[in-house]
Amino acid sequence: FKVYAIDKNEDALKYGREHGFIMDSELKEDELVKKADLIILSLYPTDNVKWVENHHHLFSSDTLITDVSGIKMAIVNKIQSIIQKGEFIASHPMAGKEKSGVEYASASIFKDANFLITPTSINSQKAIDAIHDLAETLEFANIEIISPQLHDEMIGYLSQLTHVIAISLMNTHDNVEHLIRYTGDSFRDLTRIAKINENLWSELFILNKKILSSNIDNFINEMNEFKKILDDEDIEAMKKKMILSTERRKMFDRK
Amino acid sequence: FKVYAIDKNEDALKYGREHGFIMDSELKEDELVKKADLIILSLYPTDNVKWVENHHHLFSSDTLITDVSGIKMAIVNKIQSIIQKGEFIASHPMAGKEKSGVEYASASIFKDANFLITPTSINSQKAIDAIHDLAETLEFANIEIISPQLHDEMIGYLSQLTHVIAISLMNTHDNVEHLIRYTGDSFRDLTRIAKINENLWSELFILNKKILSSNIDNFINEMNEFKKILDDEDIEAMKKKMILSTERRKMFDRK
Numbered sequence: 001f002k003v004y005a006i007d008k009n010e011d012a013l014k015y016g017r018e019h020g021f022i023m024d025s026e027l028k029e030d031e032l033v034k035k036a037d038l039i040i041l042s043l044y045p046t047d048n049v050k051w052v053e054n055h056h057h058l059f060s061s062d063t064l065i066t067d068v069s070g071i072k073m074a075i076v077n078k079i080q081s082i083i084q085k086g087e088f089i090a091s092h093p094m095a096g097k098e099k100s101g102v103e104y105a106s107a108s109i110f111k112d113a114n115f116l117i118t119p120t121s122i123n124s125q126k127a128i129d130a131i132h133d134l135a136e137t138l139e140f141a142n143i144e145i146i147s148p149q150l151h152d153e154m155i156g157y158l159s160q161l162t163h164v165i166a167i168s169l170m171n172t173h174d175n176v177e178h179l180i181r182y183t184g185d186s187f188r189d190l191t192r193i194a195k196i197n198e199n200l201w202s203e204l205f206i207l208n209k210k211i212l213s214s215n216i217d218n219f220i221n222e223m224n225e226f227k228k229i230l231d232d233e234d235i236e237a238m239k240k241k242m243i244l245s246t247e248r249r250k251m252f253d254r255k
Numbered sequence: 256f257k258v259y260a261i262d263k264n265e266d267a268l269k270y271g272r273e274h275g276f277i278m279d280s281e282l283k284e285d286e287l288v289k290k291a292d293l294i295i296l297s298l299y300p301t302d303n304v305k306w307v308e309n310h311h312h313l314f315s316s317d318t319l320i321t322d323v324s325g326i327k328m329a330i331v332n333k334i335q336s337i338i339q340k341g342e343f344i345a346s347h348p349m350a351g352k353e354k355s356g357v358e359y360a361s362a363s364i365f366k367d368a369n370f371l372i373t374p375t376s377i378n379s380q381k382a383i384d385a386i387h388d389l390a391e392t393l394e395f396a397n398i399e400i401i402s403p404q405l406h407d408e409m410i411g412y413l414s415q416l417t418h419v420i421a422i423s424l425m426n427t428h429d430n431v432e433h434l435i436r437y438t439g440d441s442f443r444d445l446t447r448i449a450k451i452n453e454n455l456w457s458e459l460f461i462l463n464k465k466i467l468s469s470n471i472d473n474f475i476n477e478m479n480e481f482k483k484i485l486d487d488e489d490i491e492a493m494k495k496k497m498i499l500s501t502e503r504r505k506m507f508d509r510k
Contacts (some may be wrong), residue, residue: 094439114437144436157428158442165420165445168477170500172470173412180507181399182369184349187413187507189444190420194504198497202490209485215427216482220475222423227471230464235457242453245425249449252435252442 004032012102021105033058038130041067044203045075052079052088059086066091066131070155072118072148074207080122089127090148092116092155093140098195107138112254115140118148156211161219163193163201164212170194259287267357276360288313293385296322299458300330307334307343314341321346321386325410327373327403329462335377344382347371347406348395349414353450362393367509370395373403411466416474418448418456419467425449 005022006029007013016022025032033039033055041048048067059065063086069075076090095113097104115135119128128145135143146154170191173179205212229237260277261284262268271277280287288294288310296303303322314320318341324330331345350368352359370390374383383400390398401409425431425446460467484492 094437114439116437142436146437154434154437158434158438161427162424162441162445164478164481165424166441167496167500168474168481169417169420170503171496172416172474172477176503177506179409179413181397182349182371182401182409183413183507184369186417186421186448188509189447190417191500191504191507192444193441194500196497196501198494198501201497202493205485205493206488206490209488213482213486216478216485219423219427220478220482222427223419223471223475223478226419226423227468227475230460230471231468233461233464235461238457238460239453241422241426242451242456245422245446245449246451246453248425248431249446251432252438252446254443 004036006032015102019105021102030055030058034060036063038134039063039065041065041069044200045069045071045207046203049075049078049082052082056083056085059083061085063087064089064127064130066134068093070159070204071208072151076118076120076148080120087124087127089123089131090118091131091135092118092151093135093138094159095140098193100197110138110140112141115143116151117143117145118151119145120148152208152211156208156215160205160208160212161215163196164205164216165219166191166194167196259291261287270357274360276357285310285313289315291318293389294318294320296320296324299455300324300326300462301458304330304333304337307337311338311340314338316340318342319344319382319385321389323348325414325459326462327406331373331375331403335375342379342382344378344386345373345403346386346390347373347410348390348393350395353448355452365393365395367396370398371406372398372400373406374400375403407463407466411463411470415460415463415467416470418451419460419471420474421446421449422451 003022004025004027005013005016013022017024027035041051043051045067048069052065065079065083065086065088067075067079067088067090069090070092072090072092076088079088079090093110093113093115095109097106097109115138117128117131117135132143132145169187170176226238226241229241258277259280259282260268260271268277272279282290296306298306300322303324307320320334320338320341320343322330322334322343322345324345325347327345327347331343334343334345348365348368348370350364352361352364370393372383372386372390387398387400424442428434481493481496484496
């Protein structure tokens with residue numbers, strides 16, 4: 001593959017060239033866009049929309065465009081309605097780190113990860129197949145094709161709610177510094193993702209507000225139920241909750 | 256060290272002997288208790304109390320007794336008031352697995368772990384030193400001496416609240432089986448401890464009810480605050496929460 005990159009950060013481009021991630025080019029940005037067979041948008045969600053608004057006149061009828069955004073409904077239809085030539089098909093490689101920047105790049109994070117393709121009714125089978133091939137080439141463990149709606153509902157629970165929980169658990173008590181000496185693995189596991197890029201995630205949360213807010217409600221109801229059982233010392237109800245969570249979590253163990 | 260074990264499960268004893276964890280002995284249980292220099296109670300918290308009630312007549316003035324319980328206030332004073340000869344000093348090795356049974360035994364889980372000693376005013380320096388030596392011998396990374404009260408307050412937040420969260424997150428949605436294909440690392444990390452021994456943990460929770468219940472309240476308040484900020488699209492307040500959680504979580508990274 002011939003891979004080129006466009007970035008406002010010159011140091012990132014330099015690092016990418018020096019490490020062989022991207023190729024050097026004499027071409028200007030507009031020329032690179034014109035010549036590209038596949039464009040992978042890796043900006044924040046709403047910046048992807050803006051970039052397409054400003055560059056879609058450079059696309060040809062053969063240009064395939066995809067993205068890596070963590071939410072879909074708020075941007076997919078918008079981008080598809082802007083584009084006049086070429087095709088946009090959304091995807092979500094579910095792999096990442098708490099640290100951002102090209103210097104933290106690692107091909108190994110794809111190995112155990114899921115890759116989601118979220119086509120709409122206007123996408124072609126050819127485009128779906130091309131992105132599927134890309135995900136296979138990158139060695140993702142599992143590739144799924146789902147609707148933008150189902151994507152955002154799942155992400156609201158599996159990813160966004162978990163991040164709100166981690167943030168809130170970390171913020172529940174002030175003066176936590178003295179607790180470090182007494183901390184076990186469970187607290188570290190539950191708060192690992194409390195280290196979070198506030199610019200990206202506040203945007204992701206607001207773009208999926210309705211779904212996330214309802215997930216927070218459902219979770220708080222479940223916590224309140226558990227608290228009532230505890231306050232009542234209803235030991236049998238408590239055991240039932242634990243047996244249910246144990247059975248369910250076993251299904252999520254990696255094979 | 257000469258290590259012997261008493262267990263109602265004969266298979267566990269057999270496994271322990273075959274793997275060299277414990278020694279064989281012709282002595283009956285009462286004789287083993289009489290001869291022991293150090294007794295490590297590894298029963299459920301209230302069963303520890305019952306066992307001491309039934310066996311303390313066998314202790315000599317040199318017998319040192321400790322435990323491994325996850326809560327302290329509910330049992331430490333009780334056990335100390337029962338004993339007439341010998342000394343009970345409570346401790347909490349903060350290492351474990353989601354699976355129980357001697358076949359899952361592993362010495363390596365102590366390497367990165369904390370060991371807490373929770374003496375009361377009646378404990379001797381000699382007893383504290385002896386348990387400190389034990390924890391060093393077992394190669395715990397960090398050994399701390401704190402009061403039973405502080406122990407239970409910390410555990411209520413760092414361990415018990417995190418388990419209630421994991422259980423509740425796992426139980427928030429029914430029919431989760433189809434979600435397995437889309438799950439990323441964050442959900443798996445936050446629910447790992449939703450696989451839980453319902454008999455042990457329901458007892459631990461009820462014995463620390465007041466502290467745990469107030470921790471659940473504080474956490475739910477924090478979640479509700481976050482939900483309000485989200486519903487209001489107060490992006491600056493949301494970023495503040497994320498910056499705070501990020502800063503705090505960094506302190507908990509292993510050195």
